[in-house]
Amino acid sequence: MAKTPVLTPRADDFPRWYQELIAKAELADNGPVRGTMVIRPYGYGLWERMQQDMDARIKETGTQNAYFPLLIPQSYLAREADHVEGFAPELAVVTHGGGKELEEPAVVRPTSEMIINDYFSKWVQSYRDLPLLINQWANVVRWELRPRLFLRTTEFLWQEGHTAHATYEEARDFAARIQRHVYADFMENTLAMDVVLGRKTVKERFAGAINTLTLEAMMGDGKALQMGTSHELGQNFAKAFNTQYLSKEGKQELVWQTSWGSTTRMIGALVMMHGDDNGLRVPPRLAPVQAVVLAIKGDDAVLAKVHDIGDRLKAAGVRVHVDDRTDTPFGRRAVDWELKGVPVRIEIGPRDLDSGTAMLARRIPGGKEPVALDALATLLPTVLEEDQALLLRQSRERRESRTAEVSTTEEALEAAAAGGWARIPWSDLGEEGEAKLAEHAVTVRCLVSPDGSVPDSEDAPGNVAVVARAY
């Protein structure tokens, strides 16, 4: 008897598979206002783990958290010309407050450069106040016409870093440090995701930046997803807000700035990167639940044993959940944990007690085998590290095998149409080629140096454009 698939197979309809997985793994629901989302406890648990990990990395750079208001006077947005042009079409506007029409409407922040710079200009007086390194965890709103859960939502959660430095070089190095030592390290080591680090072309730059650094990942369908960005803002906002400091030499100087962000979109990336036809697969270092111990039947001895194993695994440092809901059929629960992508299931029934073993089901490589109960606590940490490494390896291999080296715009378009990425010398593509790609909804995801590092400039010799369809 063939098993009815729990999800539409990816190969049949990737977007539908994505939507079904999010619903059935109880990650999120659509909100009532178009484009908004409800992040359900299991989805939010993933976000909490991401936050904890990233927050520690952000703090290691000397950055401190703060909180700036949600509502920004509409006039603020107009202060930096490129910035307002970039965000105007996406704004949500509050026109009434406390039962009255407001004298000046307020926008719900789409990002906080404007309001944060207003305060930076007050807080920064002397070179002693620099660098000023601030981060906030917050919600932002950008009106979304074609919403998709986690990937493009009208409201999303994110962290946004904003820094001010005395010199161009310091700001440049800090933006690069965030890209490499906060974002890339987190994505590779915790999310088990292969990411390509590069810089955006002028066309793809953040509104108001002089340079945008990016991290791009290949999803299961071969499309690209921008995982995070780190911007050099130059002195654009410093000029707009007159953010100056008195230097050691007694001169008034404008500051140099950065901003950088990563969002709940990373949850969508997790699904599209590691998910398979049976559901999500959560990297063990991220997983809120690394192992679930399931009672197959509601027998007293079995229930006692699952809790005993749960305690022993907890003592061994494993994040464990005991599933003793034996009024729900075992098969349904097993499918549910598979959908949720918990790395390891330990299944215990009456027969296992006799033999002193349990079935160990591994979600990431797949497969099931009996293991001695007494061996579990020492075995599991090793198994989990193996699975973490396997996910990163699979992620890297997919990107490598589905990336074509090409030398013409036409070949780049073919590679993208075939569900992959293309690498093409930037000198062969150029802004003209970039415009032609755009006609086919294909974009330059980033420029990289021949040695794989992040180029110092758009025009650096040998720059390679990484080209793909993207979310």
Added chain:
Amino acid sequence: MAKTPVLTPRADDFPRWYQELIAKAELADNGPVRGTMVIRPYGYGLWERMQQDMDARIKETGTQNAYFPLLIPQSYLAREADHVEGFAPELAVVTHGGGKELEEPAVVRPTSEMIINDYFSKWVQSYRDLPLLINQWANVVRWELRPRLFLRTTEFLWQEGHTAHATYEEARDFAARIQRHVYADFMENTLAMDVVLGRKTVKERFAGAINTLTLEAMMGDGKALQMGTSHELGQNFAKAFNTQYLSKEGKQELVWQTSWGSTTRMIGALVMMHGDDNGLRVPPRLAPVQAVVLAIKGDDAVLAKVHDIGDRLKAAGVRVHVDDRTDTPFGRRAVDWELKGVPVRIEIGPRDLDSGTAMLARRIPGGKEPVALDALATLLPTVLEEDQALLLRQSRERRESRTAEVSTTEEALEAAAAGGWARIPWSDLGEEGEAKLAEHAVTVRCLVSPDGSVPDSEDAPGNVAVVARAY
């Protein structure tokens, strides 16, 4: 030479002292949209510590975090009559999104009962889905006409818990558990604050609740501050959203619900509870920085020593900060740490190196004395626990010494006018007396049982009303 006071003394002008302290200790600034606030890194550090501590306590009750949208269709608010009446005057309304007027305006959440109940009605189907225990950390907006930083702000941060239960008794017990084992334990043990636990009168109840439990604290000026509330919602929202479950007996039943919240107002409470004329005093268990090690002069040996002491204290489990900014005068830095209320300062100069000692300045009891450098790491944990206990004792003594036992409404008004609280039998006061108090801006903060416990009902014999002016 008399020292110029850093702050307006509390006895001269308490509100001005409060405002100056918040500015000078760098806790917060006013935002550009009226009533909003910028929480600066030091203030936000206090909030982060509060969040971590409370979040762990909330999770211990089996509650899980989730996230619901900021924007709520305006029509949702109308579903529960008392609720809409309570919140309508405070709403911020989004009328335009993505460059267009919206078909239906959206309100920025003032609280999330409405939107959360919309989802509860979908998620709850069977008795197996209960209890459903959800919390979210979020920002909310309530338009504020007389804003004051942390105490009444148009936008504030909070946690809001929302739960659904099978029976009235379970919901009642859960609301009480939150009041006692989450809120009161946190406030007493971490914030070192004396709180009175009671129930609100009908007049003071949350819009839509059948019972509101509260925690009230006496501030430095004798006024009361509501520190947190936990509501029994009965079946009011269940009826409005038709949230039903199939019982074990196969019958459709409405759920019983609770909601409960605590906010960034607790930072304002911290200031008004523990602050003195020199600034804030932060309870050691809460303090982001428990001890600061100050280099008096920028001498190499001194700088090496402050970092060495910093490392040793860190190893002893103390949250320590090393202040080596010797290009700023020592006196100014000492005043700054005093303003910020860091419990312990360890001051080290060249002479101290010779004697092998440091000056230990204790912010909470006050006073300064030399201590052997080698003794610091063992001494400090004890000192910090002593200081924690002292703050709670001072808080309790203030409330006890400034609470009058009275039997008439007039006497209650006198006690409040004199800057204290009054306790009066509820049978002597009643709703009529409560209305009379209101004419003088005095309110019943809560009802308590004669034995100090929380009454089961408003009419329970012997109920005592705690009466005060409040923030």
